[in-house]
Amino acid sequence: EFTLRAYLNGRIDLSQAEAVAEIVAGGNAFQLQAAQKLLAGKLSQTAAQIRQEILDVLSLIEAGLDFSTEDITFVGPDEATEKIERITEALETLLAGGIRYEEMIDLPSVGLAGTSNAGKSSLLNALLGQERSIVSDQKATTRDVLCGVLELEKCRCTLFDCAGLKRAEADSALLDELAAQAAAEAINAANMVLLCVDMAKTDYSEDIEISRTIGAGRIALVATKADLLDEQDSKRKQTQLAELFDSQLVVTSTRSGRGIGSLRALIDSRIVSLTAGAAEAADRIAVNQRHRKIVAETIEHLDDAAGQMALGNDEIAAMFLRSAYEVLAGLEKEDIDEAVLDRIFSNFCIGK
Template sequence: MIPQDCIVALATPSGAGAIAVIRISGHEAITIGNTVFKSIKNKELTTQKTHTLHLGHIMDDSKTLDEVLVSIFKGPNSYTGENTIEISCHGSTYIQQQIIQLLLRKGCRMADPGEFTLRAFLNGKIDLSQAEAVADLISSDNEASHQIAMQQMRGGFSNEIAKLREELLNFASLIELELDFAEEDVEFADRTQFHDLLNRIEFVLKRLIDSFAVGNVIKNGIPVAIVGEPNVGKSTLLNALLNEERAIVSEIAGTTRDTIEDELVIGGIGFRFIDTAGIRQTEDLVESIGIRKTFEKIEQAQVVVFLFDSSEFKVSGLKLKVELEKIKNQFPLKPLVIIGNKADKLEDSEIENLKSEIPEILLISAKEKLGVEDLKNQLLSFVNTGALRNNETIVTNTRHYDSLLKALDEIQKVKFGLETNLSSDLMALDIKEALYQFGMITGQVTNDELLGNIFANFCIGK
């Protein structure tokens, strides 16, 4: 049942500011707003057109609380699909609270987290995947995550799923019709066309599932572990990447005894750099704990940057190669960037020797910030941004990913049944399950627990 009561919440961040926006939605929203608003031109809000602005004062009986602008949005042409007003007041926390408390006394109640967007979903203004994209858009902190959220909020993902679901539903209807005429042994569904449709659905589902590997790291940031022996310049490199003194730098080996994390946006993609404790044999209890954490961070990272002092390669080259092989063998699937730091101290002959010994090496000077841009470009090359440039649908939501996997499993069952002449009634069960998983994504199939879990993560006021 769609709620009809009026909800109110602060739509702008809490705290003092130049202005604040208080949002009211519900069947009686405009009427309640009219009881507390006095227009400078004596207008009644209830008689005004939708999508109009009105200047006046919020009045608590004879007491003036603030001079405000009131925006009117009449349902169904509003974000929630209900009558909605937004009060733009001055940003004093005192004024905000006074207006909200007045509206509560007039019959509103405080909105739950995400309740405005929940009502938009319940009133058919957006589907469930678009509603989730609203939260992703609010939390987006780089160009790539913003682009993905915008594409999904506009219905790119849900339109693709809805089209597949509709075509599958048409064939499901024909299969069900065959069951009604089972005694006549007739076929209403063209098996060749059905097989082609299943192949197409399987192809699209696999593409969407594969996109999750990219989408998930874009949404959450790509963790990059910077590892190596003590005093090779890991903290200096982190500072050079971030262009600030984030990590303590000293000549004393083992200065970094815990992991330090910070984020940087490169080419619109978020990277989360982790400066780890230097890897070496040590008797220091605190430092050994840091080294153990280093290997834990390597396990969690998507990319590993191995840093060494290139000026010491003549002395420690053999030991270095052993360490590299150890990391490659322990983490064979992780991209590994091998960096020779302090390259500004090398002679040309030493540079040539290093490149012949380690062909994939990237030579830099973190202290002088030489080669840092080359490292950024190499890190960016590990991310498949082609889908972003082509405006393809990218899956970032774990719930969607799970439903896509289940839908693909059911489609493959239907395809196998079709190829092995399985009876129509058994195929119909697998088709229904695939349709169910499609519906779970867009919200055509929901339950209160699912909606509660999704909208509980929203901010209040949205």
């Protein structure tokens, strides 16, 4: 309500009003920075500069039309076309460099995978800081896909636990088969997988098979139940697991809290690298579907204007440039009916 009032009273433009909703929905630190740049008017400033460049070219072309009987050349076709193409390139760069607002809505997912009783549920609870999953010594306690939002230093993600992945058995109950199917589908869709391996056991053939099924690219190896081994046995087992899985591992114990902080940091860095590189994201602006539609339409008008200039149709080119100027102005404030405003502000939470 307050953001709508600010827009209607001219205190902020439309893109800044949308930035408030984008800040609320931002999934990591870099997405928030992009939305904050939008709120600060970075998109509006960029659009205003580009509109001024369009106006400069338009004024030169129209001056030539107004004084066509005079022996004066304000701008030649080649020069005008070059100016229009530079403006088009600037808009294309804006589109390519923006973080899609729609991409912010779906948080990246991190799945806990492993055999039954590998310590996945305990690890889920430890990472989330709450009792989200039932913990039991009995195998196959977890059947449904359980999830929660993991808040990290630089980002957020969905963390989920599911039934243990295991070979299908001929006498498996229907419920076990459905649980295994749901687990496999969830793990396959995850951006990152924490493969939980019980340090206290001796046979890892099933764990190795699971790791091959998932693929090494998304896996982070997590050694669980480190508290069940003494220091000497723990070091020996770490070396063994690193060789077996050909991977570095994070050693954890949910009872002592060992390795939980290191694991959170690893997830944080992996998810940030998936969403946007730190160096690239620093200068990016949050761009939503409405912005992209306006910029794309402006580019179309500019392309048409350049084409008409090449054909010597200055008057038609001026018409397309004027259209491009008017369309781009819609990023800040446009003649927009109440239904469209309702649609934009419906994305806001009550009280935000």
